[in-house]
Amino acid sequence: MTTEPIIATLGELILRLKPPGKLRLRQTAKFEVCHGGAEANVAGSLAQFGLQSRFISALPASELGEQALMSIRANGVDVRHVARLPGRMGIYFLEDGADVRSGCVIYDRQDTAFCALTPDQVDWDSAFDGATWFHVSGITPAISASARDLCEAGMKEAKARGLHISLDLNHRERLWQYGQRATDVMPGLTAYADTLIAGRGDCRACLGFSPEGDGSTNDWYEALSEDVLHRFPNLTRIAVTIRNSSSAECHKWAAHLRTGSGSYFSKTYHLHNVVDRVGTGDAFAAGLIYGLATEMQDEAALQFGAAANALKHTIAGDTNMVTTNEVKALMDSDGTGRLRR
């Protein structure tokens, strides 16, 4: 008999402030409010898929913290391990791109309550009770030394309890401001992982290597994944995501998965009217984890993750608000977005 999968994630949930539509920051008199964060997005998406997911984190003991908590609780995530601490609410400002104009993100995450969270403040026994999977991303160790320590402690504790560990490298150059670079930290964390997820340039930025070239061929991705699995024998699996954009609204997206025994490429999705590009990588991670945790075959899990990612491009906000039925329907269809009535 299969145990029901329970996935725990650890990371920071931050307030996202975005001008409506395509307005620029300098034009807006309103911000649309939602909340996001790589690992919270994964937990939220998994809960929307119907799995039990838990979020380990800290939020400020203020109304802003309460607002954030309500947001992730609405998604169905178990928030009993979200501490309420002194410190700021992390914020990011998002200006959406439009056609040839690039969007931009302004991070405002210093001195947050999450940075005040120490490993000993987490009740790991309770947080991992019954859990089968632990997911973290390269965002957390990039924020601060304390967050890096917390992330590593979580991976150790999960390892000690036999959970499957997934790590999404998720490189953000501008976040590494506390004196270490990604290549100082991420190889060590990668050594704890079972499943690794990486964007095209993440291995070079975080692990220090990747094949020559620009990632324009399948061969390139296969060479990369082979190299990663070779260098990190603890990994049973690596997924690499492949995005090509021609404008802010037009993207092509696919992913590659390699295990010890196989190498796969997902269907390529052509998206022409992207609603919200943020969180699409997390949507893929959640989809892949869902597939693997519910015992799909590797290739099916990859395809599930890619379809989840494609759908996220159509969902406003950081979290992928879609059901497994919708993901499966897209996998099985021609993706023409017909009206169901």
Place this chain on the structure above:
Amino acid sequence: MTTEPIIATLGELILRLKPPGKLRLRQTAKFEVCHGGAEANVAGSLAQFGLQSRFISALPASELGEQALMSIRANGVDVRHVARLPGRMGIYFLEDGADVRSGCVIYDRQDTAFCALTPDQVDWDSAFDGATWFHVSGITPAISASARDLCEAGMKEAKARGLHISLDLNHRERLWQYGQRATDVMPGLTAYADTLIAGRGDCRACLGFSPEGDGSTNDWYEALSEDVLHRFPNLTRIAVTIRNSSSAECHKWAAHLRTGSGSYFSKTYHLHNVVDRVGTGDAFAAGLIYGLATEMQDEAALQFGAAANALKHTIAGDTNMVTTNEVKALMDSDGTGRLRR
């Protein structure tokens, strides 16, 4: 001298609730409100074209009924034959699709005031006084047994008074919940019609036949229309609509018309930024009726209907808020949407 055309339609007007933009139902804190219904949409579009149109229906004797009445009255439709009865306001919830994500409709139309309307509550003499055309659709007989009876009664009364009758099959599988299927009812109603309008799959779903194949060639449509005219000799004309979508926002649309003496295909419109797909079929019906009722040639009427349909894809809400000048301008142009200033 030509009589001024007066078109009467019979059907239900319902409240439409839609989250703003591309938000999902589960995300929204607001609904945009409008009103629609296949036959009301046709009446509204005809009124916007400047024709006299009348709507025969019932609405609840509540503020919700009043709100609906104001909506259709604003369009210029004659509402003196809209009864106010006990019963609910019919509702549908619309979640817009986006790119690869399908939109969806949730119908909530049981036990409405319209279902309480019986043929003898309609003053047919007055409703059809001076009228030259009567339009109904397959939505009405799908709602309830009472609505089916009302629809049939209306067709009989119109027939008896020599009105031209158009029927849009407009198949909605999910509406047929009262114990009969479309094929039980629609052939009988089709026998009253002079002009029939059908979507690609409507003839099979409603009348029980259509050519083999998937409707990807003009031949297929010509075979279909020939067969229909053969089986229903009462029909002087059949129009079949042809939609091909590649995403929620990208559609190709054309229509085919066959009469006893000719067979035509409209221009194909390529739409890349669909604003609102709902009601586009009704916009075609209204355009075709406008053309025929104002004595355009068949092919011109078909082209007018197709251009009206194309414009409706750019109009938010159920009803086609465009003028005949705009339709004609599109027919005569290259459809490049230039700014007029």
Place this chain on the structure above:
Amino acid sequence: MTTEPIIATLGELILRLKPPGKLRLRQTAKFEVCHGGAEANVAGSLAQFGLQSRFISALPASELGEQALMSIRANGVDVRHVARLPGRMGIYFLEDGADVRSGCVIYDRQDTAFCALTPDQVDWDSAFDGATWFHVSGITPAISASARDLCEAGMKEAKARGLHISLDLNHRERLWQYGQRATDVMPGLTAYADTLIAGRGDCRACLGFSPEGDGSTNDWYEALSEDVLHRFPNLTRIAVTIRNSSSAECHKWAAHLRTGSGSYFSKTYHLHNVVDRVGTGDAFAAGLIYGLATEMQDEAALQFGAAANALKHTIAGDTNMVTTNEVKALMDSDGTGRLRR
């Protein structure tokens, strides 16, 4: 040592649609969306107070049900005992009053998923596991015969397990449409209760008696409460709410509580800019339950409930989004609404 209180409530959660601000239904092109229902409001308010609360209910297995579920989950209510069943989503339309103009509610709650919920579909052992208190209101038995049965079954099951039972009579004349009147049903249900809550006219409407007069004196309320406790010896306590309005925005509000040993009147709150009047009774119920369940003295619990009620008048939506600190601060202050900065 005191057991941590766990409160279960049973009832229907419905979709609330309200025009923005003071717009009338016939004027609006938007609806503001929230969710409410007497017992869900109590559960939500208790969760916002930091207590464990559970909601026993059913919602449709549709996107509308999902939307509703997210709403109550956001508040922190345990929703594991909310079934997903076929049937409609219950709706109510709310038009806010303004000054001398009365607001109005249009209920649209027939044939909902909740009406399809039968007592045997609830796992009472699990739903009441560890629970110390069960709350219901007179709304539920007013909806339908099945809802009445469910409510009574819940009370029996709670009684059998030794929970404290509170019943808010909450009379709504327009809901009793299934062939029974409130006086046919409510006395029987009252016989299960330990704590009874009633508005000024509820005892006459639901139980069939009340003192002569119009409720304008404290004596009247004391006579009423004495009579109720006399006639229903199962009751250990009755609270009666006292509202006097001079316009849609100006209300005076207080409450009376009688137990076997004492009779109390709360402070009277004078409200001059009511933001949302709906759910204020539920806010009182939640406040009173909070006080009693956390072992405040009767009079303190009454005052806590009254202050919670006063605050709810300033909160948009059905549920009282305030903390216990805020309630206590109001109890201890002069209620002048100063800016804290």
Place this chain on the structure above:
Amino acid sequence: MTTEPIIATLGELILRLKPPGKLRLRQTAKFEVCHGGAEANVAGSLAQFGLQSRFISALPASELGEQALMSIRANGVDVRHVARLPGRMGIYFLEDGADVRSGCVIYDRQDTAFCALTPDQVDWDSAFDGATWFHVSGITPAISASARDLCEAGMKEAKARGLHISLDLNHRERLWQYGQRATDVMPGLTAYADTLIAGRGDCRACLGFSPEGDGSTNDWYEALSEDVLHRFPNLTRIAVTIRNSSSAECHKWAAHLRTGSGSYFSKTYHLHNVVDRVGTGDAFAAGLIYGLATEMQDEAALQFGAAANALKHTIAGDTNMVTTNEVKALMDSDGTGRLRR
């Protein structure tokens, strides 16, 4: 047997642009759109009361004219006598007052399509066919010489056909810009009227006389009304409105009516949360006309008008969107704005 009353009004319908809520013009990035005009407001209110009303006017032959037409058509007004002419759309900008801050109106009504409408362009036979009452206001003759001529022509045509004529003096000092003052024009028009309506200062401003003093006593109003009826023996009735404000949101309102045989004062309404003050005078006019046209007694008609006026203060927009049942309910109640549910 009583003839069904049919009321015709003549005037200009203009576009109203207002910043949301209490924002100032210099702050706003949005305008709320509605349409108004003294006589259109009366026609709209009468249609909402269920009477047949007609509007004689002209609008530009542009999309802005169409937008305006839809607005008044939605209310149920017969618009067959609204010409579409060259010329601008009249506009007014409204900045709402707040507490001690005065609101302000910026008129932008030069060279409008309405000013291009000449008496011979109106088909008076058709416009007055079956009509029993004709209503105009002092706004129209204030706009332009052509509008003055049109107004006078309408009164003559109505007189010739035996319609009852009501004239609301409705003085706006800032509108008289074409070389004549109100006292040059209004006495002549008053000589056509049967029923005259005036604000406190209107008789002095338009007719050139009024009692000494500031209108703070009933005696003052009675002296005024007596004098007016004496000087204009054609009048069978005069109503004078009495407003006292203590802030932008707090007003007291009543009205006085004198006929040849009686003198009455309405109930005084105390309003504390005025939603929209514009159009309240028109709401009174419409209410009084409704009462008189449906053969209420004079005093009852006065009370009906006053209650209609009070309700208008709670309705956003220029037109009084209330039913006769609501007016009657307010007349019969204590005006406490209770929620009906």
Place this chain on the structure above:
Amino acid sequence: MTTEPIIATLGELILRLKPPGKLRLRQTAKFEVCHGGAEANVAGSLAQFGLQSRFISALPASELGEQALMSIRANGVDVRHVARLPGRMGIYFLEDGADVRSGCVIYDRQDTAFCALTPDQVDWDSAFDGATWFHVSGITPAISASARDLCEAGMKEAKARGLHISLDLNHRERLWQYGQRATDVMPGLTAYADTLIAGRGDCRACLGFSPEGDGSTNDWYEALSEDVLHRFPNLTRIAVTIRNSSSAECHKWAAHLRTGSGSYFSKTYHLHNVVDRVGTGDAFAAGLIYGLATEMQDEAALQFGAAANALKHTIAGDTNMVTTNEVKALMDSDGTGRLRR
């Protein structure tokens, strides 16, 4: 001949984020955006009055800084002395109070670009070129040690150039987080000032003394002002503001002014529908400065300031968007907020 007054202010401009209307932070999906800060508000109000005003400050070199700059530039303030530096954008979250519910402010102003501004980065010669008045408030020295130093440096530089210096004590207990208390710093800064402005409790909190009692009598204020002028002989004038609230929307407001030669109390304004309470003290300061800088008599300047303050209660946002004509009209009127049309 009088020199044209030019007023310079120094302080921080921060981003204000507020849920719409009366929504709580935990309920909102939108923030309304504006910018404020005590000294920027004074500069903005003075510019709206038509005076030349300059703002000395620093903003981040990001889109958020640009957005803020556009905001204050729109008001007409000279921003050539606003540096663009590394560091965060200061933020405050505002939850509006409602009736008995208190509003609250969450400050988020650590490590801002303004805190990075050092006295030597300001070109004082240029900033004070032609200036006649320099205004600062107790907010700036409360933010950080660097801001305190900057404030003091500005006062010294202004003193050296013979400018009139006004200081608004503006005490905010929660801002003093860098190790010093207001009483450690403010007496020293007060010694530079010519005009001092204080709220009821500010002298005790900042200067360490005030009369016994609660400020409920004019005598109390006169005793206070006499004591202040006695202890700080450098002061030529002190103004003390007097607010009494009965709810979030109902305030009474007046001010007291004492100079060496006279003692005055302004008219008391009774406000019943406060739109935005934030910045009202700054509006008074700006009004008083306007009056004094344009050589009104002391009492007239006090009355001008009080009327400006009253108007600010009706203006959304931090800055008083009113003209001198409007202030004078209120001073001369009964403040009944009539519609001007």
Place this chain on the structure above:
Amino acid sequence: MTTEPIIATLGELILRLKPPGKLRLRQTAKFEVCHGGAEANVAGSLAQFGLQSRFISALPASELGEQALMSIRANGVDVRHVARLPGRMGIYFLEDGADVRSGCVIYDRQDTAFCALTPDQVDWDSAFDGATWFHVSGITPAISASARDLCEAGMKEAKARGLHISLDLNHRERLWQYGQRATDVMPGLTAYADTLIAGRGDCRACLGFSPEGDGSTNDWYEALSEDVLHRFPNLTRIAVTIRNSSSAECHKWAAHLRTGSGSYFSKTYHLHNVVDRVGTGDAFAAGLIYGLATEMQDEAALQFGAAANALKHTIAGDTNMVTTNEVKALMDSDGTGRLRR
């Protein structure tokens, strides 16, 4: 050493009213407010680029004029030479096109304050003090005879002071209503210019000539520009813009520049999701002027202008809210609109 460029423009700033999103005028209950005008847009864009720009104009002495002034002042434009005069505020209504549906503009600019501005009311010495460049467009002489005279006077005054003069022909057929045609006026004004900017059809419409053909080849543009330089030897440079649209949202855009010594074509931008097409020509003018005024080479200035134009298509409102860094980044990139984070 290079003088810092200071650019002066002369023209009218008008209020723009646009329904939200793709709504039609006849559907909307809201207008989005911004301000625009060809020369104001150029001044605003230049200020956003960081150059000193001045605007010479007149606005009404009303709140609407104040609102407009705040708008352009926010952008950083020097407004000291904007007079405040009697007269209307100019307005234009904009209905956005969608896909195959054309957008439309309704001008409402008669009798505005700007039309009341006479050359002698401008202090040309002050307005041109230190200025190096003067820009006007063919909009101004099209509005009225007085505006034509003002435009010519400005060109003469600029010429006399040795400023570089640029003229954008900017033909709007519908504006020439005062009795002269563009060809009567524009050749004379062109004779003052140093740099001429023209759309494809502008030379024929304004100057009376252009090559045969439809502008579909580079040769056509080169023939045109050669001819213009030949006929107007005062010109040192002409730029011609090249737009090809396939729908309201899909445009291709490039520009051609010819000087005495060279002929260039910019990169062609393919835009697929145009946000706002209005003001893109002005964005090009501003970009070209920026390049030339800051002493870029001709071809570089052309490319800068073309990239600025491409970015403007992604910016809501009339004015190009982008920085020089963003323009340069687009020039140097592949224009794929990647998210910067």
